[in-house]
Amino acid sequence: MTVPLFRPSITEAEIEEVVACLRSGWLTTGPRVKEFETSFAALVGAEHALAVNSCTAALHLAVEALGLRAGQGVLVPTFTFAATAEVVRYQGGVPLLVDCDPATLNMDLADAARKLDELRAGRLPLTRDLDVVGIIPVHVAGLMMDPAAVRSFAEQHGLWVVEDAAHALPAAYREGPDRPWRRCGEDTARVSCFSFYANKTITTGEGGMAVTSDPKLADRMRQMSLHGLSHDAWDRYMANGAWDYRIVAPGFKYNMTDIAAAIGKHQLQRAEELRRQRETLAGRYCDALGEVPQVELPARPPDRIHAWHLFPIRLRLELLRADRNRFIEELTRRGVGCSVHWRPLHLHPYYEETFHWRPEHFPVATAQWQRVISLPLFPGMRDDELDYVVRTVRELCDEFSAEEK
Ligand SMILES: Cc1ncc(COP(=O)(O)O)c(C=O)c1O
Numbered sequence: 545m546t547v548p549l550f551r552p553s554i555t556e557a558e559i560e561e562v563v564a565c566l567r568s569g570w571l572t573t574g575p576r577v578k579e580f581e582t583s584f585a586a587l588v589g590a591e592h593a594l595a596v597n598s599c600t601a602a603l604h605l606a607v608e609a610l611g612l613r614a615g616q617g618v619l620v621p622t623f624t625f626a627a628t629a630e631v632v633r634y635q636g637g638v639p640l641l642v643d644c645d646p647a648t649l650n651m652d653l654a655d656a657a658r659k660l661d662e663l664r665a666g667r668l669p670l671t672r673d674l675d676v677v678g679i680i681p682v683h684v685a686g687l688m689m690d691p692a693a694v695r696s697f698a699e700q701h702g703l704w705v706v707e708d709a710a711h712a713l714p715a716a717y718r719e720g721p722d723r724p725w726r727r728c729g730e731d732t733a734r735v736s737c738f739s740f741y742a743n744k745t746i747t748t749g750e751g752g753m754a755v756t757s758d759p760k761l762a763d764r765m766r767q768m769s770l771h772g773l774s775h776d777a778w779d780r781y782m783a784n785g786a787w788d789y790r791i792v793a794p795g796f797k798y799n800m801t802d803i804a805a806a807i808g809k810h811q812l813q814r815a816e817e818l819r820r821q822r823e824t825l826a827g828r829y830c831d832a833l834g835e836v837p838q839v840e841l842p843a844r845p846p847d848r849i850h851a852w853h854l855f856p857i858r859l860r861l862e863l864l865r866a867d868r869n870r871f872i873e874e875l876t877r878r879g880v881g882c883s884v885h886w887r888p889l890h891l892h893p894y895y896e897e898t899f900h901w902r903p904e905h906f907p908v909a910t911a912q913w914q915r916v917i918s919l920p921l922f923p924g925m926r927d928d929e930l931d932y933v934v935r936t937v938r939e940l941c942d943e944f945s946a947e948e949k
Pocket of ligand 1: 601627739
């Protein structure tokens with residue numbers, strides 16, 4: 545048997561809407577994008593939503609709109625995907641990398657404070673008077689960081705917050721059992737950025753969304769997403785592709801197409817149903833692997849609604865005679881699709897060579913990434929597929945067990 549890491553869930557509704565879009569003659573940004581933005585804003589409880597062609601584009605527009613300039617610093621977790629830090633580089637900024645919390649793998653705010661202290665004390669390989677202006681928390685696998693804690697940290701240090709919510713649709717948190725749920729994107733950061741890449745919780749093939757409650761940021765991001773066109777030009781472009789326009793800034797080409805929005809519109813309607821399916825599958829994994837001593841399961845705090853984009857287990861390497869790579873090799877050989885999220889940024893040549901980060905700067909991420917494996921998790925995953933993954937993981941734990949039989 546083979547089980548893929550991921551299979552997208554596409555219904556006839558998405559297919560028919562794409563065909564209708566093609567037949568309509570309007571393929572690029574138009575009425576379907578508008579509708580998608582309005583429904584998205586309503587779903588996450590945001591005032592403004594801007595649909596773009598990737599989460600990377602959304603993150604870039606966000607830091608640009610917040611005024612990030614060359615030479616300024618931004619706190620970014622080392623345990624994340626390339627996009628979170630590279631958008632800082634696009635603006636000429638410096639990602640000040642932060643270690644992760646071993647319980648959740650999200651950014652560790654205590655380490656963020658430590659990194660700022662070490663920076664000022666001249667103990668980091670960065671200039672000590674770096675002007676640190678922002679922080680970009682990432683909700684790893686769809687488990688939200690506590691936005692209230694991030695906000696209070698940011699206020700204390702005079703930073704803006706842009707949320708990398710690539711994995712976190714839909715997700716929510718509450719501050720205690722008697723407190724109301726707050727959705728990711730419901731004013732949980734100055735700008736929250738979501739991804740609709742092919743394997744994300746909802747997809748448009750490629751795509752992303754930036755949401756904010758700040759009308760000025762929303763305007764600037766919209767303008768910069770389409771070549772820095774003036775607002776009236778944007779409106780005319782949407783209406784009839786007018787020939788005259790005014791460029792008011794050197795913008796980017798980040799707009800979403802109506803073809804993508806045609807898929808997104810129907811995915812969005814199913815977002816909560818798809819999340820529930822992933823939650824049920826994650827629960828079944830936890831029940832089935834809970835007793836396996838060599839496996840540490842992902843955290844499931846009761847005050848979070850988890851988006852379950854990924855199901856990352858961690859191997860207890862001290863109980864195994866194989867390392868993570870050998871374990872993956874064998875999972876793959878037996879037909880189980882898996883991946884690693886992620887090699888931390890400080891262990892990539894670009895960040896090592898440009899900023900001289902060393903593994904000792906991030907002891908937690910350096911150790912944790914050698915233990916992580918993301919197992920298959922996707923809506924529509926069949927019982928026999930999940931059972932096969934569980935059986936294979938158990939078999940390998942048994943075969944590689946460090947205990948004498
Ligand atoms: C944490 C994180 N941020 C940002 C991105 C970028 O998303 P996109 O591919 O939509 O640009 C990803 C993509 O995998 C991601 O995992």
